[in-house]
Amino acid sequence: MRVTVTINGVERTADVEPRLLLVHLIREVFELTGTHIGCDTTSCGACTVLLDGMPVKSCTLFGVQADGHEITTVEGLVQGGQLHPIQAAFKEEHGLQCGYCTPGMMLVAKALLERNPTPSDEEVRWAISGNICRCTGYVNIVKAIQAAGNAMAAPTASAAASA
Amino acid sequence: MATQAEEIRGIGHRVRRKEDDRFIRGKGSYLDDFKLPGMLHMAILRSPYAHAAIKGIDTSAAAELPGVVAVVTGELMAQHNLAWMPTLSYDTQAVLATDKVRFQGQEVAAVIAEDPYIAKDALELIAVDYEPLDPVVTPQQALEPGAPVIRTDKQDQKDNHIYHWETGDKDATDKAFAEADVVVTLDTHYPRSHPSPLETCGCIADVNPATGQATIYMTSQAPHAIRTVFALVAGLPEENIRIISPDIGGGFGNKVPVYPGYVVATAASLLLGRPVKWVEERTENLISTGFARDFHMHGELALKKDGTMLGLRVNLLADEGAFHADAQPSKFKVGLFHVVTGSYDLPAAHISADGAYTNKAPGGVAYRCSFRVTEASYMIERLVQNAAYELGIDPADLRLKNFIRKEQFPYRSATGFEYDSGDYHTAMNLALDTIGYRELREEQERLRAEGKLIGIGLASFTEIVGAGPHKDYDILGLKMNDGAELRIHPTGKAILKISSKTQGQGHETTFAQIVAEELGIQPEDIKVVHGDTDNTPYGLGTYASRSTPTVGAATALVARKLRDKAMKLAAHLLEVSEEDVEFSRGKFSVKGAPDKVVSIQDCAFAAYTNFPDGMEPGLEGVTYYDPPNLTFPFGTYAVMVEVDPDTGEWKVRRVVAVDDCGVRINPMIVEGQIQGGLTEGFAIAAMEQITFDENGNCIGANFTDYLIPTAWETPRFELLETVTPSPHHPIGAKGVGESATVGSPAAYVNAVIDALWPLGVRNIDMPLTSAKVWEAIQRARGA
Numbered sequence: 019m020r021v022t023v024t025i026n027g028v029e030r031t032a033d034v035e036p037r038l039l040l041v042h043l044i045r046e047v048f049e050l051t052g053t054h055i056g057c058d059t060t061s062c063g064a065c066t067v068l069l070d071g072m073p074v075k076s077c078t079l080f081g082v083q084a085d086g087h088e089i090t091t092v093e094g095l096v097q098g099g100q101l102h103p104i105q106a107a108f109k110e111e112h113g114l115q116c117g118y119c120t121p122g123m124m125l126v127a128k129a130l131l132e133r134n135p136t137p138s139d140e141e142v143r144w145a146i147s148g149n150i151c152r153c154t155g156y157v158n159i160v161k162a163i164q165a166a167g168n169a170m171a172a173p174t175a176s177a178a179a180s181a
Numbered sequence: 182m183a184t185q186a187e188e189i190r191g192i193g194h195r196v197r198r199k200e201d202d203r204f205i206r207g208k209g210s211y212l213d214d215f216k217l218p219g220m221l222h223m224a225i226l227r228s229p230y231a232h233a234a235i236k237g238i239d240t241s242a243a244a245e246l247p248g249v250v251a252v253v254t255g256e257l258m259a260q261h262n263l264a265w266m267p268t269l270s271y272d273t274q275a276v277l278a279t280d281k282v283r284f285q286g287q288e289v290a291a292v293i294a295e296d297p298y299i300a301k302d303a304l305e306l307i308a309v310d311y312e313p314l315d316p317v318v319t320p321q322q323a324l325e326p327g328a329p330v331i332r333t334d335k336q337d338q339k340d341n342h343i344y345h346w347e348t349g350d351k352d353a354t355d356k357a358f359a360e361a362d363v364v365v366t367l368d369t370h371y372p373r374s375h376p377s378p379l380e381t382c383g384c385i386a387d388v389n390p391a392t393g394q395a396t397i398y399m400t401s402q403a404p405h406a407i408r409t410v411f412a413l414v415a416g417l418p419e420e421n422i423r424i425i426s427p428d429i430g431g432g433f434g435n436k437v438p439v440y441p442g443y444v445v446a447t448a449a450s451l452l453l454g455r456p457v458k459w460v461e462e463r464t465e466n467l468i469s470t471g472f473a474r475d476f477h478m479h480g481e482l483a484l485k486k487d488g489t490m491l492g493l494r495v496n497l498l499a500d501e502g503a504f505h506a507d508a509q510p511s512k513f514k515v516g517l518f519h520v521v522t523g524s525y526d527l528p529a530a531h532i533s534a535d536g537a538y539t540n541k542a543p544g545g546v547a548y549r550c551s552f553r554v555t556e557a558s559y560m561i562e563r564l565v566q567n568a569a570y571e572l573g574i575d576p577a578d579l580r581l582k583n584f585i586r587k588e589q590f591p592y593r594s595a596t597g598f599e600y601d602s603g604d605y606h607t608a609m610n611l612a613l614d615t616i617g618y619r620e621l622r623e624e625q626e627r628l629r630a631e632g633k634l635i636g637i638g639l640a641s642f643t644e645i646v647g648a649g650p651h652k653d654y655d656i657l658g659l660k661m662n663d664g665a666e667l668r669i670h671p672t673g674k675a676i677l678k679i680s681s682k683t684q685g686q687g688h689e690t691t692f693a694q695i696v697a698e699e700l701g702i703q704p705e706d707i708k709v710v711h712g713d714t715d716n717t718p719y720g721l722g723t724y725a726s727r728s729t730p731t732v733g734a735a736t737a738l739v740a741r742k743l744r745d746k747a748m749k750l751a752a753h754l755l756e757v758s759e760e761d762v763e764f765s766r767g768k769f770s771v772k773g774a775p776d777k778v779v780s781i782q783d784c785a786f787a788a789y790t791n792f793p794d795g796m797e798p799g800l801e802g803v804t805y806y807d808p809p810n811l812t813f814p815f816g817t818y819a820v821m822v823e824v825d826p827d828t829g830e831w832k833v834r835r836v837v838a839v840d841d842c843g844v845r846i847n848p849m850i851v852e853g854q855i856q857g858g859l860t861e862g863f864a865i866a867a868m869e870q871i872t873f874d875e876n877g878n879c880i881g882a883n884f885t886d887y888l889i890p891t892a893w894e895t896p897r898f899e900l901l902e903t904v905t906p907s908p909h910h911p912i913g914a915k916g917v918g919e920s921a922t923v924g925s926p927a928a929y930v931n932a933v934i935d936a937l938w939p940l941g942v943r944n945i946d947m948p949l950t951s952a953k954v955w956e957a958i959q960r961a962r963g964a
């Protein structure tokens with residue numbers, strides 16, 4: 019089946035089996051390997067991407083279901099050579115250790131902060147509760163997301179934030 | 182080059198991590214990200230039974246499926262003498278089952294195909310004729326007379342008993358118990374858990390039949406050890422084996438052993454002449470690879486009425502699964518469990534342990550733990566807390582009374598360890614003050630009167646890490662020593678090659694900071710290379726919190742070696758004698774004339790451009806480190822919980838963690854390790870358990886049944902520190918990656934028991950699910 023998606027702003031078309039999972043379409047066909055796989059049961063969120071701006075677990079959709087939609091993966095966060103404030107904050111606040119959950123966490127954070135730039139500790143924790151991190155204990159992930167929200171709300175960062 | 186004014190970001194600096202730049206961009210290189218030309222994909226067929234004889238395997242339909250290149254069975258592996266492999270505990274393990282299956286999820290056959298989806302399709306076409314046998318699900322069943330024998334493959338094995346092991350002084354311990362006023366006991370099961378790093382295990386084997394070169398990409402925490410094991414198992418010449426551990430998505434011990442999938446993929450690549458990739462699914466990871474703990478423990482603590490501890494006795498029954506595959510130093514059968522006397526001046530101790538085969542997955546690994554110190558720490562900290570209640574002494578006071586005192590270090594424990602350093606009272610008092618312990622006790626009383634159940638749990642752990650001195654520590658005969666190689670380039674930038682392998686611990690930053698401290702080269706100018714056996718010095722890898730104690734020491738020492746040579750170069754450049762040169766923060770200056778100065782970068786350039794006659798050119802070296810002793814990080818964790826007596830639900834209100842890991846190289850990274858460890862400790866106490874039904878079916882086989890805390894359940898943590906440097910480590914560091922997972926489970930459980938003790942609850946086995954807590958309350962109330 020033919021599937022056409024706009025992925026990180028670029029239109030891509032592929033001819034795939036209907037059963038091909040979206041995460042495999044992204045990783046194997048489009049060769050964007052920043053999106054990871056951590057489970058078989060929609061539990062971990064390592065595969066999270068944005069579908070028309072909404073976080074989805076790409077292991078739980080077929081590639082063909084994304085036909086005609088826009089996808090953002092971690093590779094699409096950098097804009098104009100500039101790190102997205104969320105990326106910068108994850109590094110600054112030590113919000114990652116092995117880095118395996120990080121792309122999914124950052125994309126969920128992006129969707130959250132676009133709705134709510136100054137989330138409370140509880141709001142951040144609720145938003146990322148579909149994503150497992152095995153390394154950090156979440157403390158610094160929460161800090162990073164809140165710091166990114168502040169940076170995005172500050173006028174100087176608005177250009178980078180609107181990506 | 183560093184400018185005069187620039188501060189060197191060595192030890193103690195919160196340097197942001199060098200490795201993060203690729204991870205935050207999605208540009209890490211994890212195993213599954215590699216695609217080699219001509220690469221095939223492997224999927225493994227696993228046993229649906231815990232125990233069954235294999236009557237026949239028909240692979241013909243699978244082999245005919247278009248896209249399938251090969252189907253591998255145990256029979257084929259046996260033709261190459263690879264149906265079985267040695268384990269890390271001198272046992273054998275089936276690579277692909279031939280005679281029978283011994284646990285649910287055991288590897289039975291493998292399909293190699295052009296596409297991973299086709300490989301999975303083909304698994305369904307393999308017909309295996311099983312004859313189910315009675316399963317043995319617990320070690321108690323396993324040791325009953327007449328229990329079905331699991332290891333029928335081993336000629337001399339007539340039952341399911343694997344080992345009996347004892348240590349300590351039995352007579353002295355018996356005597357101590359005879360003199361005791363009080364003996365406190367605890368029977369508990371430290372449940373089977375699984376490290377389940379977010380990335381599962383996998384490999385890509387790429388064997389070139391023309392050259393014999395085998396390059397194996399592997400999610401391995403111990404690439405060098407794996408290379409040697411592969412050479413021994415497969416009979417391949419070791420110089421032709423290259424293990425590459427790329428970026429690893431967490432390990433926690435799960436990625437130490439050799440798994441059957443690695444062996445089959447390598448054999449398949451050798452036979453087919455094409456690269457073969459195998460990546461586990463989550464269920465495969467949980468049901469077949471290295472589990473942790475699974476100790477049935479009986480502990481007894483003997484005390485005088487005034488609280489003085491006299492002796493400790495522990496009996497262990499270990500559920501080892503179908504193959505004895507513990508990853509631990511070969512001299513000790515239950516790892517370092519005999520550090521169970523913990524932080525206390527306990528004059529006598531005796532430990533006896535038995536291991537049994539069961540129809541469960543093999544591979545006892547230390548899940549974020551230095552070889553069973555977690556089980557040990559749990560046992561003693563639970564016993565001490567219970568002893569306090571029995572004696573009517575406050576649990577904090579009982580600990581303070583019995584701690585090894587600062588002036589007693591180095592301290593020889595009753596089981597023969599020499600604790601290098603410690604200051605337990607200070608750490609404990611800091612934790613008590615911070616949580617407001619004495620006031621909390623009063624509040625607890627007050628709230629109890631209102632029907633509210635508050636619990637305060639303490640745990641004062643002593644860890645034992647950095648294995649280890651060659652005399653006592655080896656795995657399969659390989660001494661647990663590690664290396665570091667440092668090369669300083671003409672432009673003054675450096676490359677450090679280390680034998681350990683990060684799985685998220687931040688080695689690329691921390692180890693660069695050690696060099697920065699010793700040589701004055703900024704960390705961003707030092708590239709750290711690891712995880713490639715062709716390009717790093719030999720060593721046993723990263724687990725058991727051993728990287729900083731071993732490789733960190735090697736790094737400091739190799740840097741000092743180069744500093745000595747740079748000193749000679751500096752003298753040459755400054756035209757003075759070496760004795761007249763002094764070094765500080767990257768600068769060599771003439772004593773008494775501080776403006777006559779050259780930098781480490783100047784010396785590096787001179788090493789290749791302008792060195793004195795007779796000097797060997799270049800500025801590089803390699804050092805292997807054989808630690809004189811282990812290191813002993815310690816700390817006190819104080820946890821406050823509130824238990825809902827009507828539902829059994831318990832909520833963590835506060836966690837105060839005081840850690841002393843000696844000198845902190847990068848405090849930011851250290852704190853991150855502690856936060857992660859406290860979370861995994863909470864997970865073990867509250868929810869993680871691999872369970873089995875009476876037929877040996879694994880229930881905790883995915884992330885909906887094997888529960889891992891999300892941000893929502895995870896408590897908040899308050900971190901504090903004391904610093905007691907290790908006296909024998911070159912930079913005084915002790916290692917920290919696992920302290921919190923080792924120490925904290927007892928603190929969480931003690932807190933819940935503390936809340937429930939007045940009701941009559943004495944023990945609840947982990948994990949403390951709401952259901953179990955509720956049942957315990959009901960039972961205590963006689964409902």
Ligand code: FES
Binds near residue numbers: 055060061062064078
């Ligand atoms: S891989 Fe998609 S949720 Fe785990």
Ligand code: FES
Binds near residue numbers: 113119
């Ligand atoms: S950083 Fe390792 S899983 Fe989150």
